[in-house]
Amino acid sequence: MKALFQMYLQQFKTTFASMFQYRASLLIWMIGQVLEPLVFLVVWSTVSNGNGGSVGDYTTGAFVSYFLVLMLVNQFTYTWLMWDYEWRIREGILSFALLKPVHPIHSFIADNLMSKAIQLPVLTVIAVALAFTFHAVLSVSLWVVLAFIPVLILAFFVRFLLEWTLAQAAFWTTRVSSLNQLYFLLLLLFSGQIAPLSLLPHSIQIAAKILPLYWTVGFPTELLLGKITPSAALFGIGVQAVWLIITFFLAGAVFKLGTKAYSAVGQ
């Protein structure tokens, strides 16, 4: 355990040093992370204002809060595994990782956590500035804050393991970009990124609750906004736990199959 902790610490340092090699691209990346929710924020605020100040159970101020919290939640749970994995396989870098006496997933987890530690403070400041600019409305109770922390951590791991599983597709094909596109399209729709789930058609709401995507982005966002009752929050944590177990075993099994397929072909 101590050795693993030291490995994480060293991987944090390596990621930190790597990220600051390209400061300009890091900045552009963060701007991109802000722009997407900002566009939705502006669109829905405009629709809300044109609709007498609200759409469904969301007022204009609530829309602002929703998309700003969503931006931060999405940033916390986001991974670039699916691109990174394919690149590491194509370049033969994964071969070296497979020959090391430690599971390659650890370096990906550490890499993601460190980059979040660098980007989140900046994005939080931006979110606060935008909240004042667009007059966000947000009041948070203590139980919500206490529930939000484990929910966010669970959301990160569920999304990480899900995307890790999908990233394994690169073991079978080195052209996974179309799969990535499809996944991100589904994520946009079912996670609540395009709009709060309650504003979408009933069938999509049902599908979203069955799929894991909503539980990794929309659920933590709605929880912090006070849209979830304590019992629904508890239920949500239960669903996240079930998805964590499913994705954990799925990730392990698909990795095993993938490395076997990869080992059959080589790179």
Add this chain to the structure above:
Amino acid sequence: MFRPAAVEDSIVHIQSLSKIYFVNQQEAGAKATVHGIFRRKKTPVQAVDEISFNMAPGEIVGFLGPNGAGKTTTLKMLSGLLYPTSGTVTVLGHIPWKREKTFLRQITLVMGQRNQLVWDIPAIHSFELNRVIYRIPPDDYQSILKELTDLLELGPLLTKPVRNLSLGERMKCEIAAALLHRPQVVFLDEPTIGLDVTMQRRIRSFIAEYNKRFGATVLMTSHYMADVEALCKRVVVIHHGRLLFDGELALLLQRFTSHKTIIIQLSECQADLKVYGEVLACEDGRYTLRVPKAETARITERLLADLPVVDLLVEDPPIEEVIDRAFTEWNK
């Protein structure tokens, strides 16, 4: 005289190892392309075909063969990256493709055309990462690092971003990174590829020194015969996936050397020496003749008797030429 390592003494034991790849095949033309969307034709390619050999502890073996012979595939199977189609392999008593941690801590694979160092930052960061991954105690790490730094003259390279290093400098860092945990078995796939002669020599002497100092077993592929000549007493030759030769390099050379080169110094380049052998060159009275190996002694004697020879030298042909000849003959 070369004696193969007995199975029980061997560090690397390979028995009837085979690997078949299935590759997509598509003919040229639009019709074939459309057809390929619905149905892909897969063709089996026998990359490695029933090869067997053993390696004793501390041995350096040259693994030779032309491009596509199956060398890299074999190294990948030995290091655990590839599952074989059939056959058995044990390295340090482990089955490589199980990739057990105790096995991985004792081996390394260096691929001359691939790199494991993090590209954007100095190599020392990757070294530190390897230190914790391989659980090298801090004191040991410092002494190994110092040793590698001295042997490979890494000094200032360690703190430069890897992307700013030259190919040779990067290769030195790659090798150091791969050997920090002092592996007992080292698989080297073209470790000197693309490097200049000086750098090749340095890497070569480092490998020899590492082998001597730590008793490591080394299996190395290289297209540079100077590497093989300098490091490997024994060579294993494969071609089209099949093992063609396993024995002393000297024996291989002897078997496939059909000619020798005689260099004689005369006063000028006016004599007609065609009757003695094939004249390869003449410069300032210095003739280079190619003669059949069996007749070398007789021709040398005649040359000395017939001509006013100032100096005479008999040489074996370059090793590249011999190996090339061996492959050509095996192709037939």
